[in-house]
Amino acid sequence: MANILTKVRDGLASLTSGLGTERDKAASVYYAEPEIDEQQLVNAYRGSWLPRKIVDIPALDSCRNWRDWQAKAKQIELLEAEEKRLGVKAKVLEARKKARLFGGAAIYFDVGDDDPAKPLNLEAVKKGGIRFLTVLTTRQLTPGDIEQDPLSEFYGKPKDYQINSTTLGMVRIHPTRLVIFVGNEHPDNDIASGLKHGWGDSVLVSVMEAVKQADATSANIASLVFEAKIDVITAEGFADAVKDPVQEQAIRNRYRLAATMKGNNGMLLLDAKESYEQKNGEFSTLPDIMDRFFQNVSGAADIPMTRLFGQSPGGLNATGESDMRNYHDRIQSAQELEMQPAMTRLDEALIRSALGTRDPSVFYVWAPLEQMSEKQKADILKIKADAGRAIAGTGGASPSLMPIEALSDALVNSLVEDGSLPGLEAAIDKYGGLADQDDDDDDLIAVAAPAQEERQQATDAAPRTLYVRRDVVNKSDIIRWAKSQGFTDIVPDLHVTIAYSRAPVDWFKVGNSWSEKLDIAAGGPRQMERLGDDGRYFALLITANELVWRHREIVEAGASWNWPDYQPHISIQIGGDVDLAKIEPYRGRIVLGPEVFEEVRED
Known part of the structure; x- marks a missing residue:
């Protein structure tokens, strides 16, 4: 008895079930040295x-x-x-x-x-x-x-x-x-x-054990498919009959004929002492069993099921996004903690082999695995622009928190790094930054004068209808292109509409755009299309994220917009007979002046 007490005093044991004794199944767990050739x-x-x-x-x-x-x-x-x-x-x-x-x-x-x-x-x-x-x-x-x-x-x-x-x-x-x-x-x-x-x-x-279990389970489930429906026939004296080779052959022939008749004619003939029934396999729980094995493999491999098996996890509103974010964080950690240290000398040699010397300011960052959508990029651009306006202030009682030039350079660097405005860095190199701008630009002053006049007229906050546009500053370039393409009745006031609200809106709530002048670099997607209910407007479709988020900002301030979506464009000609299939869209630089606020004129 003393020996038994010594054996069981440090754990739970049962002489009936074998729990805690050498007969316990858990006692056989042993981790051998893993080795796969x-x-x-x-x-x-x-x-x-x-x-x-x-x-x-x-x-x-x-x-x-x-x-x-x-x-x-x-x-x-x-x-x-x-x-x-x-x-x-x-x-x-x-x-x-x-x-x-x-x-x-x-x-x-x-x-x-x-x-x-x-x-x-x-x-x-x-x-x-x-x-x-x-x-x-x-x-x-x-x-x-x-x-x-x-x-x-x-x-x-x-x-x-x-x-x-x-x-x-x-x-x-x-x-x-x-x-x-x-x-x-x-x-x-x-x-x-x-x-x-x-x-x-x-x-x-x-992970090999988990993989083998999943593969074996999948193979067994595949085998069960062939047993989804089984025909069962019972016959009196069957066990005794098969003992005689002659009767056994007769039984084989008998049921081979029965199977042939059933397959060809859908008809089964049986003796009065025979019975027939069909048994169907039950598969409703097999997908859940297979999913458990897949989850086991996913956990062992540390790869989300969304990525490994191409399927989202089950459950209400389950998308696997959080799993993918965690997985991307792990990959980024591997890049920074494993790959980058291992590649240090190769990278140092690569820099010298590419540049001929080692510039200490050169370095690299790993590109993020999760790419933002166009909407997310536009939202980030809008948030940064709003923050820039808040920091810049409005003068008077709200002075700028820092020099405008410094704020401009910081915003440009931020937008270049996150890719919000593709081609911005090249455009800055070509046209210069804020400090390089010519304040005596005659075209800009000519366009800005009526805009300032309009703003001064809107001194009260009473809601009114609102039409916002930006006039084209370098319209001579576009007119020259339009004439070369066969347009004869070119719109004199080339512009881009940003808002057209028949619903009254507080103009001061709408606020001002961040930039007095919008410079859209050459290139990018351009297209000619007919617009309007009757297709009378021949328009040049352009892309500019700032126009898109500015339109969205005005709508969020209460303005109406009676069209399904917003597509920035410049109307080139109204009416006439032009074959757009032969038109090569204008692909040069487009300079837009400041925003012009007016009330909607239905005519």
Whole structure:
């Protein structure tokens, strides 16, 4: 009895069920050293779609949008050209895939010096110095001895690597000339004995059991489909009859004929002592069972079901967006914590190979995986513009919080970085910033004068109908184009309508636009179309985010808009006979003056 008390005093045990004893099923759980040979990894990758996606998806997503260089425009062109010449993006993707599959892979970058066994001298890399990149796997690249000096930057890692060359024999490569990627890192090379020396585990090692269970369950469910409907016939004396070979053959012939008649004629003839029934398989719960196994695989692979299986999770209003955000955050963490440190020396050599020298102001950021929609971009642009107006103030009792030039430069930098206005940086380089503007622009003054007059007339806040437009400043350019295309009765007051509200609105609530002049750069989508109920208006359709969000801002302030949507355009001609199929849209620069406020005139 004393021995029994000693055994059970530290846990719950039952002599009846075996709980807590050596007969307990849970007592058999044992974690052996995980090991999958390379051939099985290759077979799984080639023969099953789940292992392939588990390997490929995170590698692909980490390289999909790549990175954005932060430098001068000319430097960015050179850096991107060098990346394209060397195929950096494709090589990194290949290495990431192979590292995840085999547990490790490396990119060797050759700079043309004599001895790859020596540490890389970055300062010796000149323009065009990187000759090529080569991806090597664990089978081709053998790690050397592990560095045991704690004062070395390579402590705990191989001192060098060896590769067999068909021309030079065994070649040693210093780790500074390699970009090393691993799959799943070993917790400790000293403890993890018997594993690949100097590398990691394949990512499939820890998920293979879940994958096999899902594959097996899917295969079993597929087999059940063939048993969805089973015919069951009972016959008296059947068990005794099959003992005689002659009667057994007779029974076979009998029911083969019955099956043929049922298949051809839908008719089944039975003896009075025989009975027939159909049993249908029950499949209603199988999708839930399969989903549980898929969720198990998704959790093991750390890839959302939305991405791995292409299906959204179940449940009310479930979209998987939060799962995808978490997954994208994880990919970004891998880019910053795994890929970027591994690629540091390659990137430093790449900058020197592209530019010829190392500009300390050059760096890069990883491009976000989640891309904003056009509506989201327009909303952000509107918010930034509103904030800029608030900071700029209105003069008098609301002075600017900072110099307008400084605010302008900061907003331009922000809009360039987030891509709200494509081509803005090139346009600023071409036309100059706020400090470069000519305050004596005669065209702008001519257009602005009546606008100022209109604003002064609107001194009260009584709601009134509202028509807002921007007149074209460089209309001579557009008129010249219109005449060359065959237009003969060109509208004299070329303009873009922003608002047309028959409903009264408080003009002061609408407020002013952020910019007195809107400069739309050449290029971009342009199109000629007929507008109006009768198609009498020949209009040039243009794109300008500022016009779109300004229109939306006025509508939100209470203005009406009697059309399904808003499309910025310039009416070129009203009426006439013009074949738009032969018209080449105007693609040059468009300069719009300040907003003009008027009451709606129905005529």
